[in-house]
Amino acid sequence: MLEIIKSRKNEEIKLAAKLVDSASFRREKGMFVVEGARLCRDAALSNIEIVSAYFTGTAQTKYNDYITQIIQECRSYRLIEEHVADALSATKHNQGVFCVCRIPEQHHSMMDMKALGTYIALEQIQDPANLGSVLRTAEALGVSGVLFLGDCCDIYSPKALRSSMGAIFRLPFYIEKDTSFAIKELKRKTFAVFAAVPSEQAQSVLETDFSKPTVMLIGNEGNGLSQTAIDACDACVTIPMMGRAESLNAASSAAILMWEMMRGRIDMQLEESV
Structure with a gap:
């Protein structure tokens, strides 16, 4: 008993x-x-x-x-x-x-990343519910993995775990405190690295080529991406919005960006198969 x-x-x-x-x-x-x-x-x-x-x-x-x-x-x-x-x-x-x-003793290392697929990178994300939601969406859409840059909230907090719906156990993720180093390493591996920003001057995500191995950086809920991250990326992209809201929260932005990134790759694969 x-x-x-x-x-x-x-x-x-x-x-x-x-x-x-x-x-x-x-x-x-x-x-x-x-x-x-x-x-x-x-x-x-x-x-x-x-x-x-x-x-x-x-x-x-x-x-x-x-x-x-x-x-x-x-x-x-x-x-x-x-x-x-x-x-x-x-x-x-x-x-x-x-x-x-x-807690797994060793997370995936950026050094082991291959220039294949599509990744999302979160810089200084502080809301565990947003973090978990991004992981859940990333897994659902077939994103290759997630990078956590800077001082993100605890990925093993109850709220993050619950919001991820188990994705945190299955999706490869990488932790790097130094954003500048991470971007340099990604470029060295020939990834196209984009910064997501709420700016009319940035190129529309609808017009961005995601055919290459890609990493999309998304900033935290209050301040967005650091200027250091923005300056280091290959280009800035934005989500065109027709309504009155000036910006979206990190989880909503990530969902739209990941969908568009994956749709671009699916379209490319369909064209190649014809």
């Missing part, structure tokens, strides 16, 4: 709860918490190391298929009471399923 954790003061629960609340603690311990039956299952099937899993009796019945897959991939698992689940949740209404996971 499974051991049942009945107290929020249990040491495992206290550690997991702190991982949910603190980005610095996640970095210190090299672990993060995944919440939700499907998201935990996605982590289990994506070669993410699961240190421990916790689920309520209600969840065990309701999400039995998911939990069966989860416990096959984790070191240990425990039943928890409902009020203990509330202590681990970052949402108002939780499903009662949680996994403590190990």
Whole structure:
């Protein structure tokens, strides 16, 4: 019979709860918490190391298929009471399923990137919901990977994980603090590097050639791209807008730009196949 954790003061629960609340603690311990039956299952099937899993009796019945897959991939698992689940949740209404996971020791290196495909690069993104949404859209559209430049928000925060819908476990991503170095390296690898800006002087994304391997840079929610990034890119592109809004948030901009980038490559492939 499974051991049942009945107290929020249990040491495992206290550690997991702190991982949910603190980005610095996640970095210190090299672990993060995944919440939700499907998201935990996605982590289990994506070669993410699961240190421990916790689920309520209600969840065990309701999400039995998911939990069966989860416990096959984790070191240990425990039943928890409902009020203990509330202590681990970052949402108002939780499903009662949680996994403590190990942050991968080594992310993909920019040095290993090949000049193939289409990438999106996010500079100084601070909203975890925007970050997660970009990852989800990138995976859906078949983008090759995502670069995080400068000091972006924690990609393992509960909100980023939830918004990504598991894309963060499957989509290659690259972290580089030095934006200038990243752009120089991308150019050295013969990528076409574009800066997305809300400017009428920039070329329209509708008129931009995405036939070459491409990286599109998008700035943060308040200030956009740094001038350093803009100056280092090959060209600036903009999304033409007929309405009154002067700009879009990072996730909306990224979705439109990625769609147009991928549409251009699809059109090119169709022409080549004729």
